[in-house]
Amino acid sequence: MFEFLAKRLATIVPTLVFVSMLIFGLQQLLPGDPAKILAGEEQDPTVIAYLHRKLHLDEPLPLRYAYWIGGVFKGDLGDSVRTQQPVLQLIAQKLPVTLELALLAMAIALAIGIPAGIVSAAGRGTVWDAAANAFALWGLSTPNFWLGILMILLFSVQLGWLPASGYVSPFEDLVANLAAMIMPAFVLGNAIAAVLMRHTRSAMLQVLSADYVRTARAKGLNERTVVLKHALRNALMPIITLGALELGALLSGAVLTEQVFTIPGFGKLIVDSVFNRDYSVVQGVVLVTATAYITLNLLADLAYFAVSPRLRH
Amino acid sequence: MTIRLRCLVPTLCLALTPFALQAQTLRVGLAEDPDVLDPSLARSFVGRVVFAGLCDKLFDIDEKLTIVPQLATAYEWSADSKTLTLKLRGGVTFHDGEKFDAAAVKFNIERHKTMPGSNRRGELAPVASVEVVDPSTVRLHLSAPFSPLLAQLADRAGMMVSPKAAQAEGEKFGARPVCSGPFKFTERIAQDRIVLERYAGYWNKDAIHFDKIVYTPIPDATVRLANLRSGQLDFAERVASSDIEKIRADKKLKTSRIVEIGYQGITINIGKSDKAKQNPLGRDARVREAFELSLDRQGLAQVVMDNEATVGNQWVAPNNAFYAKNVPIPKRDVARARALLKEAGVPNPSFTLVAPTTSDAQRLAVVVQSMAREAGFDVKIQATEFATSLNMADKGDFEAYILAWSGRADPDGNLFSFDACNQPLNYAGYCSAETDALLNQSRTLRDPAERKKVYEQVAARVLKERPIVYLYHRNWLWAYSAKLGGVRDVPDGLLRLAGLKLAP
Numbered sequence: 001m002f003e004f005l006a007k008r009l010a011t012i013v014p015t016l017v018f019v020s021m022l023i024f025g026l027q028q029l030l031p032g033d034p035a036k037i038l039a040g041e042e043q044d045p046t047v048i049a050y051l052h053r054k055l056h057l058d059e060p061l062p063l064r065y066a067y068w069i070g071g072v073f074k075g076d077l078g079d080s081v082r083t084q085q086p087v088l089q090l091i092a093q094k095l096p097v098t099l100e101l102a103l104l105a106m107a108i109a110l111a112i113g114i115p116a117g118i119v120s121a122a123g124r125g126t127v128w129d130a131a132a133n134a135f136a137l138w139g140l141s142t143p144n145f146w147l148g149i150l151m152i153l154l155f156s157v158q159l160g161w162l163p164a165s166g167y168v169s170p171f172e173d174l175v176a177n178l179a180a181m182i183m184p185a186f187v188l189g190n191a192i193a194a195v196l197m198r199h200t201r202s203a204m205l206q207v208l209s210a211d212y213v214r215t216a217r218a219k220g221l222n223e224r225t226v227v228l229k230h231a232l233r234n235a236l237m238p239i240i241t242l243g244a245l246e247l248g249a250l251l252s253g254a255v256l257t258e259q260v261f262t263i264p265g266f267g268k269l270i271v272d273s274v275f276n277r278d279y280s281v282v283q284g285v286v287l288v289t290a291t292a293y294i295t296l297n298l299l300a301d302l303a304y305f306a307v308s309p310r311l312r313h
Numbered sequence: 314m315t316i317r318l319r320c321l322v323p324t325l326c327l328a329l330t331p332f333a334l335q336a337q338t339l340r341v342g343l344a345e346d347p348d349v350l351d352p353s354l355a356r357s358f359v360g361r362v363v364f365a366g367l368c369d370k371l372f373d374i375d376e377k378l379t380i381v382p383q384l385a386t387a388y389e390w391s392a393d394s395k396t397l398t399l400k401l402r403g404g405v406t407f408h409d410g411e412k413f414d415a416a417a418v419k420f421n422i423e424r425h426k427t428m429p430g431s432n433r434r435g436e437l438a439p440v441a442s443v444e445v446v447d448p449s450t451v452r453l454h455l456s457a458p459f460s461p462l463l464a465q466l467a468d469r470a471g472m473m474v475s476p477k478a479a480q481a482e483g484e485k486f487g488a489r490p491v492c493s494g495p496f497k498f499t500e501r502i503a504q505d506r507i508v509l510e511r512y513a514g515y516w517n518k519d520a521i522h523f524d525k526i527v528y529t530p531i532p533d534a535t536v537r538l539a540n541l542r543s544g545q546l547d548f549a550e551r552v553a554s555s556d557i558e559k560i561r562a563d564k565k566l567k568t569s570r571i572v573e574i575g576y577q578g579i580t581i582n583i584g585k586s587d588k589a590k591q592n593p594l595g596r597d598a599r600v601r602e603a604f605e606l607s608l609d610r611q612g613l614a615q616v617v618m619d620n621e622a623t624v625g626n627q628w629v630a631p632n633n634a635f636y637a638k639n640v641p642i643p644k645r646d647v648a649r650a651r652a653l654l655k656e657a658g659v660p661n662p663s664f665t666l667v668a669p670t671t672s673d674a675q676r677l678a679v680v681v682q683s684m685a686r687e688a689g690f691d692v693k694i695q696a697t698e699f700a701t702s703l704n705m706a707d708k709g710d711f712e713a714y715i716l717a718w719s720g721r722a723d724p725d726g727n728l729f730s731f732d733a734c735n736q737p738l739n740y741a742g743y744c745s746a747e748t749d750a751l752l753n754q755s756r757t758l759r760d761p762a763e764r765k766k767v768y769e770q771v772a773a774r775v776l777k778e779r780p781i782v783y784l785y786h787r788n789w790l791w792a793y794s795a796k797l798g799g800v801r802d803v804p805d806g807l808l809r810l811a812g813l814k815l816a817p
Contacts, residue, residue: 040356
């Protein structure tokens, strides 16, 4: 296991360097002059020339990459050209928000998706199976922004139970924080729950027809023990992989949901920064999310060891 | 009656009194997240909404676009219009306690002019030097007469920041701005909120009835409105025109509708690049006239803007004092358009219309395409992301381009940079020595009647060449809580905070 871990860790650094080059290089393919969009309505030529100098836009690409990566190694991700705020500060403001939303959404997805998948597989062909499948279809086919707006109209405008949007830090007011996060977390979690349910169901069906499950049943174990102890454990492997991937995607920001609920997370930041050609912000945020993604995949690999004793040997 | 009622419900009276005295917060929903909060560097419209609470200016404009005093109480032009003397308000301090005086004005004007990346440099270009006469008098010496200067000083170029803070913070000043407006900067979380707190030392503090202002950027108009309806906002700027009927039916809300000082138009490449010569629209003024005649402006306003726009054919709206009445809005005339195209030898001209990807621009493009088709035009729509479209416009890599301008209080701000030769916003590539002479002349005249006469001549020339086909002037649509009183409908679309009050 430790050998595996060391090997994986050794690949992380070159992967991140490659990712940083990719982010930097791909960004240059964006059409339009960033100085022009940053110069605003007036389009003053002296301002455009100044921004060109400031952003090193007239210098060769490798040199510009060197400026940026040199700063990254020193812990300086640069400043947002649009708002003058340091990129690290922006990330520090957004990361807890994105993290909380991602974890809450994942918790909702797991709480709904896995039990629904188990019930559906264990009771294949029953009303429960049909209900769980209908839920999955609904979850997969409902657009996030639409569900979000409908929920706002119902729970905020009509019933007045929850705030329509916005974010309150849990350290300021935990209840207000949860009230603000519950709708976006549900909207995001709902779609992932549907995916998890479908995967849990098919993995469970496969495992439930395996020989060792038949043996367990023949030994006279009750169905609950067979399903939850013997079958589920083996069925969890693909679900862990999927869960890690989905969580990684959530960490890179949920643009539409953040937009609808005005949650100041990574998704909104990165989209606005791309449209405003605020390169340093895009680079900083993508680097952080790429790191988070890679770390989550590593954690998923470690989770395999915990779940499957076969891998430990 | 009121007194009697109050006496009848003493408990309520007691309950209401402390409520009225409680700290009040005004929550404003913005359509975008503002850019940097430094008046010298700022570029966005929405940033100006925040500045209205944060940074006072030398002058302001009122509902009729008249220049009114703010930090300057009086002004006087020299006979040759090359010197502007300003009398400054006494007893004004910046949020850091520093005194506002003539030296601060000198510092600010020079900062606007010299700071690297300043967007105010062009606006204040004619100001050659600033002279401190005494602590309450300052004199601006101009290199040439420039009548739009007062209007410039009623916008960001007239905003005064604390010299001490500006020197200390340097380039980073915008992250923690220090001005002299009714509210001081508290915190900013990008894309989440900008919080301002009441400044106790404000010179006009009796007109300020809030302790705190929270500006929240909520880009989606539906969500912005939902926040207002659920009571999480007190004021939402720029609500969607399609929602306005629903808002009017809601007794808990009020609306304001103000004709913007900007415009929506279609810029035509008539000389920016070789592309102008390759297309009949850019090559022949008759084809451009035919294009304009094929458009039904009222129809466009109705379909694209749900009638929340005032049709127009010039850089200022027909209700503006400087509107040139000698060139009225042409009526749609498809037969005449066809005849013009025939005369030009191109009965079915084809051109590409670059349209930014905003929903308004896309809707406009489709309606224009369908209207122009009736006259024989084949309009191809090229939906292009805004940053890319701006680049294309600057390079002249377009035939026609849908572009809106947020507008300036003085007509010069809507005209000079677009129609004078080689100006940064002259994407059409229009250049005429005679027009340049008229535009420069208009800048030297202080008498509005005389300026209007010159603008009439400009209109007669420019609107015949049609570098820009002006279509309409959008209405600023604001929605706010019915409890909010004192909202002033100033045409620049910025929310003035003095006099605003939230009833209990």
